[in-house]
């Protein structure tokens with residue numbers, strides 16, 4: 001018996017809901033019967049949907065009438081072709097960690113949940129690893145560390161590897177190894193018209209260029225192959241965490257400002273500086289998490305500079321790189337990153353400098369706004385990576401990601417109690433973001449789409465890559481079915497599905 005029948009029989013017989021003018025029985029017959037045995041289809045609402053990938057944030061969520069977990073790339077192809085033919089809206093779900101107000105344009109759609117694409121295969125002789133669309137960043141660590149290898153991954157263990165990569169893929173090893181797109185060698189994907197293709201430097205190179213920075217706009221990637229490297233310092237790194245009171249703000253931002261130069265700030269180091277408010281006392285604090293991919297002696301001068309600012313609490317440890325994200329922030333920071341279903345919006349900005357005055361003002365405004373709002377549990381995170389290696393990639397290998405010059409990425413992660421406070425949160429953060437843009441050292445906003453809000457606009461998302469991306473959008477996805485979070489208008493300028 002086909003699994004979709006097993007899961008959905010009651011719903012089918014009882015409801016025969018009409019979706020986009022097509023009833024469930026018709027969909028089950030015309031699509032379900034042609035998909036492979038392990039594929040699951042649900043007509044929503046259905047209690048079994050909790051076994052599908054749930055979203056990290058419920059902010060501006062897409063809404064679905066149908067959820068499908070395809071088992072093979074051929075299944076994905078058939079679903080896309082069917083949905084195109086019957087004019088269904090659809091969206092792929094990888095790790096479910098994407099957040100964009102643009103997702104709210106996806107209504108009554110098909111959720112193409114990639115949860116069954118979960119293979120991780122290491123090819124040691126070729127220094128390559130292949131992962132599926134459901135594999136999360138932690139899966140890289142588990143597989144590669146044991147083999148004495150490494151790859152640049154992100155900060156959160158629960159984000160999908162491919163989902164992070166197709167925006168660029170930033171993370172702690174970026175100073176040493178570049179962005180995740182810089183290690184990407186090929187992908188297997190379903191194009192917007194449902195064809196199955198490989199994209200690499202030699203096959204469909206224009207598509208390969210586009211997916212390295214604007215990937216969600218160009219189809220569904222079911223697996224990706226990356227180059228891997230011998231582990232730095234035998235896979236050991238130093239993790240150090242510091243907590244400061246608000247009186248140390250000047251000291252922290254002054255150190256960051258001193259480290260703005262990539263000749264001063266080492267490529268082996270990554271630092272996350274979090275501005276937060278204690279959930280009980282509502283008093284502001286700053287925490288700093290450092291990873292140093294090298295021996296303690298090499299890390300020591302940088303740790304000493306942070307000790308000199310007199311943290312109220314700190315520690316350091318030597319660990320395997322596979323455990324880095326779980327250890328950060330005294331083991332607390334990234335636990336939150338794996339939670340699902342909280343209401344969180346993002347705002348972001350890329351920086352070319354840490355302007356001390358700007359950041360002292362931002363911290364003061366953030367503390368005085370969020371302190372008296374107990375329903376708000378947001379933080380502002382500044383991630384500093386040495387950008388030399390990222391910028392030394394030859395132009396022919398760069399991909400569409402336009403903002404390799406960002407030295408520090410700011411992520412404003414705003415967790416709160418729901419839509420009733422949207423206007424208040426958006427009002428505050430839009431103003432704050434303007435001040436951050438002004439002090440960023442860039443003449444125009446540099447927005448990393450994976451941290452974006454969805455309101456910044458195509459210039460901020462794609463910058464100088466936009467004209468070529470629009471041409472490719474016209475070629476591969478002229479009806480604009482993909483990329484609701486950060487949509488690219490096709491070159492013709494016609495109205496498209498997710499025009500905002």
Ligand SMILES: Cc1cc2nc3c(=O)[nH]c(=O)nc-3n(C[C@H](O)[C@H](O)[C@H](O)COP(=O)(O)OP(=O)(O)OC[C@H]3O[C@@H](n4cnc5c(N)ncnc54)[C@H](O)[C@@H]3O)c2cc1C
Nearest residue numbers: 092093094095096097098154155156160163164169170221
């Ligand atoms: C807590 C947290 C921590 C994060 N840490 C990092 C980090 O360290 N580094 C970093 O670079 N980013 C980070 N991000 C951002 C993250 O990379 C993006 O949110 C990314 O879009 C998440 O991908 P996903 O597959 O998990 O999400 P989803 O919500 O499933 O997907 C996001 C978008 O990508 C599309 N998509 C997903 N998978 C595929 C696929 N296989 N093929 C085509 N399209 C696909 C979806 O359709 C959707 O449009 C973080 C986000 C959060 C919430």
